[in-house]
Amino acid sequence: MxxxxxxxxxxxxxxxxxxxxxxxxxxxxxxxxxxxxxxxxxxxxxxxxxxxxxxxxxxxxxxxxxxxxxxxxxxxxxxxxxxxxxxxxxxxxxxxxxxxxxxxxxxxxxxxxxxxxxxxxxxxxxPISGVTALQAVRKADVKPGQDVLVIGAAGGVGTLLVQIAKAFGGRVTGVSSTSKLDLVRSIGADDVVDYTLQDFTDGSRRWDVILDTAGRRPLRQLRRALSPKGTLVVVGGDGGGRWTGGFFRGMLRGPLVSLFVGQKLGGLNSKTTLEDLQAVADLIEAGTVTxxxxxxxxxxxxxxxxxxxxxxxxxxxxxxxxx
Ligand SMILES: NC(=O)c1ccc[n+]([C@@H]2O[C@H](COP(=O)([O-])OP(=O)(O)OC[C@H]3O[C@@H](n4cnc5c(N)ncnc54)[C@H](OP(=O)(O)O)[C@@H]3O)[C@@H](O)[C@H]2O)c1
Known part of the structure; x- marks a missing residue:
C-alpha cells in the first residue's frame, strides 16, 4: 500500500x-x-x-x-x-x-x-479536534448565558470550540485575523474580534470563560480579559520553545496562579475516549456541529x-x- x-x-x-x-x-x-x-x-x-x-x-x-x-x-x-x-x-x-x-x-x-x-x-x-473541543468546553464548565471567548476561533480546534460552546449555551466571541472573521461568524459566533486590529486583553471587556488555542499570550494578559471569577482553559498555541512547547503555561503555571486568585486557570491534555468520540458524533448527527x-x-x-x-x-x- x-x-x-x-x-x-x-x-x-x-x-x-x-x-x-x-x-x-x-x-x-x-x-x-x-x-x-x-x-x-x-x-x-x-x-x-x-x-x-x-x-x-x-x-x-x-x-x-x-x-x-x-x-x-x-x-x-x-x-x-x-x-x-x-x-x-x-x-x-x-x-x-x-x-x-x-x-x-x-x-x-x-x-x-x-x-x-x-x-x-x-x-x-x-476526531482529535472534536474530542479536544468537547473536553475543553466541559473542563471550563460552560453554562447557558456565559460569555465565552475562543482564541484561535478559525482553527481546526477553534471552529469546533465555537460550535460546541454555543451548543452548551455560551454567548461566544471568536478571535481571529481579518480574513477569517466571516468564517467565524458563519459557524455561529455571536461576536468576533480581529486580533490584528484590537487588543482584546486591554481590560475594557471581560469574559466568563476563555478557551485559548493560539497566540501564546501570557497568563497575565489573558487574566485581564477574564472576569474576576472566570475560567481559562489553555488548549494550545504552538511555538512555545523546542524543549517544552510552552506546556507549562497552562498545565503548571495556571493551576499555581489559581491558588492565589479568584480565577480558575488551567490547561487541557485531551484524551480520545470512545464515549467522547461518540458524544461528538452525536452532536454532528443532531446537526448542532459541522x-x-x-x-x-x-x-x-x-x-x-x-x-x-x-x-x-x-x-x-x-x-x-x-x-
Ligand atoms: N491540549 C490538547 O490536548 C490539544 C489537542 C489538540 C490540539 N492542541 C493544540 O491546540 C492548538 C490549536 O490547534 P488547531 O488544530 O486548532 O491549530 P490550527 O488549525 O493550526 O489553528 C490555529 C488558529 O490560530 C489562529 N491564530 C494564529 N495566530 C494567532 C494569534 N496570534 N492570535 C489568535 N489566533 C491566532 C490561526 O488563524 P488566524 O491567525 O488567521 O486567525 C488558526 O486558525 C495547537 O497548539 C495544538 O497543538 C492541543
Missing part, C-alpha cells in the same frame, strides 16, 4: 510516499481502508520530534511509528477476533496511528460510526499540507484525501 513514511525527525522534507506492507490487525483492532485523514499540529509535532520533552513517548532518534497521520475516516476492511461492534463495510471515523496511508489499524475503542451527513473529508476533520474543512491535499501532497499548516493560519482543518 501507499503511505507517507519518515525515517528521521525534521521538516516536511522528511516525509516520503512509499510502498509498504498493509499492517496486520490485532484481536481488538479494526483495519480501516482510509478515505481521508487530517493534518493537525499533532502531526507536525511528531514529524519534527518537538517539543523534545515528548521524545520519550514519540521515540528518541526517530518516531517509533514511521507512518504519519492520526485522524482517520474510512471503511472497515477487517475486524479483529474480539470485535463485534463493526463489520467490514462500516463507515467510521476515529484515531489510527499511521492514517496517511491506504490502510491503517485503529483500536476498536478509538472508532465510531461516521455520521451519514458527513463526507469522509469532513469526518476526518473531527466540521470545517479548509483545504484538501492528495496523499502524495502530504508534505505540502504540513507546510501549509505550519504557516499557522488555517481556516478549519487541513485534510488529506487518500481516495
Amino acid at each position: 501507499k503511505a507517507i513514511v519518515q525515517d528521521r525527525y525534521g521538516s516536511a522534507d522528511v516525509l516520503e510516499l512509499r510502498d509498504i506492507d498493509v499492517p496486520v490487525i490485532g484481536e481488538n483492532d479494526v483495519l480501516v481502508r482510509v478515505h481521508a485523514a487530517a493534518a493537525g499540529p499533532d502531526v507536525w509535532h511528531i514529524m519534527t520530534g518537538k517539543p523534545y520533552m515528548a521524545r520519550p513517548v514519540l521515540g528518541f532518534r526517530r518516531p517509533k511509528v514511521p507512518v504519519r497521520g492520526w485522524d482517520v475516516a474510512g471503511t472497515v476492511e477487517a475486524v479483529g477476533a474480539n470485535i463485534t461492534r463493526f463489520v467490514p463495510g462500516d463507515e467510521v471515523l476515529g484515531v489510527a496511528e499511521g492514517s496517511f496511508a491506504e490502510y491503517a489499524i485503529a483500536p476498536a475503542d478509538k472508532v465510531v460510526r461516521k455520521p451519514a451527513r458527513l463526507s469522509f473529508e469532513q469526518a476526518a476533520a473531527l 466540521p470545517v474543512v479548509d483545504r484538501t491535499f492528495q496523499l502524495v501532497e502530504a508534505p505540502d499540507a504540513i507546510r501549509y499548516l505550519a504557516q499557522g493560519h488555517p481556516g478549519g482543518k487541513v485534510v488529506i484525501d487518500v481516495g
Whole structure:
C-alpha cells in the first residue's frame, strides 16, 4: 500500500510516499481502508520530534511509528477476533496511528460510526479536534448565558470550540485575523474580534470563560480579559520553545496562579475516549456541529499540507484525501 513514511525527525522534507506492507490487525483492532485523514499540529509535532520533552513517548532518534497521520475516516476492511461492534463495510471515523496511508489499524475503542451527513473529508476533520473541543468546553464548565471567548476561533480546534460552546449555551466571541472573521461568524459566533486590529486583553471587556488555542499570550494578559471569577482553559498555541512547547503555561503555571486568585486557570491534555468520540458524533448527527474543512491535499501532497499548516493560519482543518 501507499503511505507517507519518515525515517528521521525534521521538516516536511522528511516525509516520503512509499510502498509498504498493509499492517496486520490485532484481536481488538479494526483495519480501516482510509478515505481521508487530517493534518493537525499533532502531526507536525511528531514529524519534527518537538517539543523534545515528548521524545520519550514519540521515540528518541526517530518516531517509533514511521507512518504519519492520526485522524482517520474510512471503511472497515477487517475486524479483529474480539470485535463485534463493526463489520467490514462500516463507515467510521476515529484515531489510527499511521492514517496517511491506504490502510491503517485503529483500536476498536478509538472508532465510531461516521455520521451519514458527513463526507469522509469532513469526518476526518473531527476526531482529535472534536474530542479536544468537547473536553475543553466541559473542563471550563460552560453554562447557558456565559460569555465565552475562543482564541484561535478559525482553527481546526477553534471552529469546533465555537460550535460546541454555543451548543452548551455560551454567548461566544471568536478571535481571529481579518480574513477569517466571516468564517467565524458563519459557524455561529455571536461576536468576533480581529486580533490584528484590537487588543482584546486591554481590560475594557471581560469574559466568563476563555478557551485559548493560539497566540501564546501570557497568563497575565489573558487574566485581564477574564472576569474576576472566570475560567481559562489553555488548549494550545504552538511555538512555545523546542524543549517544552510552552506546556507549562497552562498545565503548571495556571493551576499555581489559581491558588492565589479568584480565577480558575488551567490547561487541557485531551484524551480520545470512545464515549467522547461518540458524544461528538452525536452532536454532528443532531446537526448542532459541522466540521470545517479548509483545504484538501492528495496523499502524495502530504508534505505540502504540513507546510501549509505550519504557516499557522488555517481556516478549519487541513485534510488529506487518500481516495
Ligand atoms: N491540549 C490538547 O490536548 C490539544 C489537542 C489538540 C490540539 N492542541 C493544540 O491546540 C492548538 C490549536 O490547534 P488547531 O488544530 O486548532 O491549530 P490550527 O488549525 O493550526 O489553528 C490555529 C488558529 O490560530 C489562529 N491564530 C494564529 N495566530 C494567532 C494569534 N496570534 N492570535 C489568535 N489566533 C491566532 C490561526 O488563524 P488566524 O491567525 O488567521 O486567525 C488558526 O486558525 C495547537 O497548539 C495544538 O497543538 C492541543
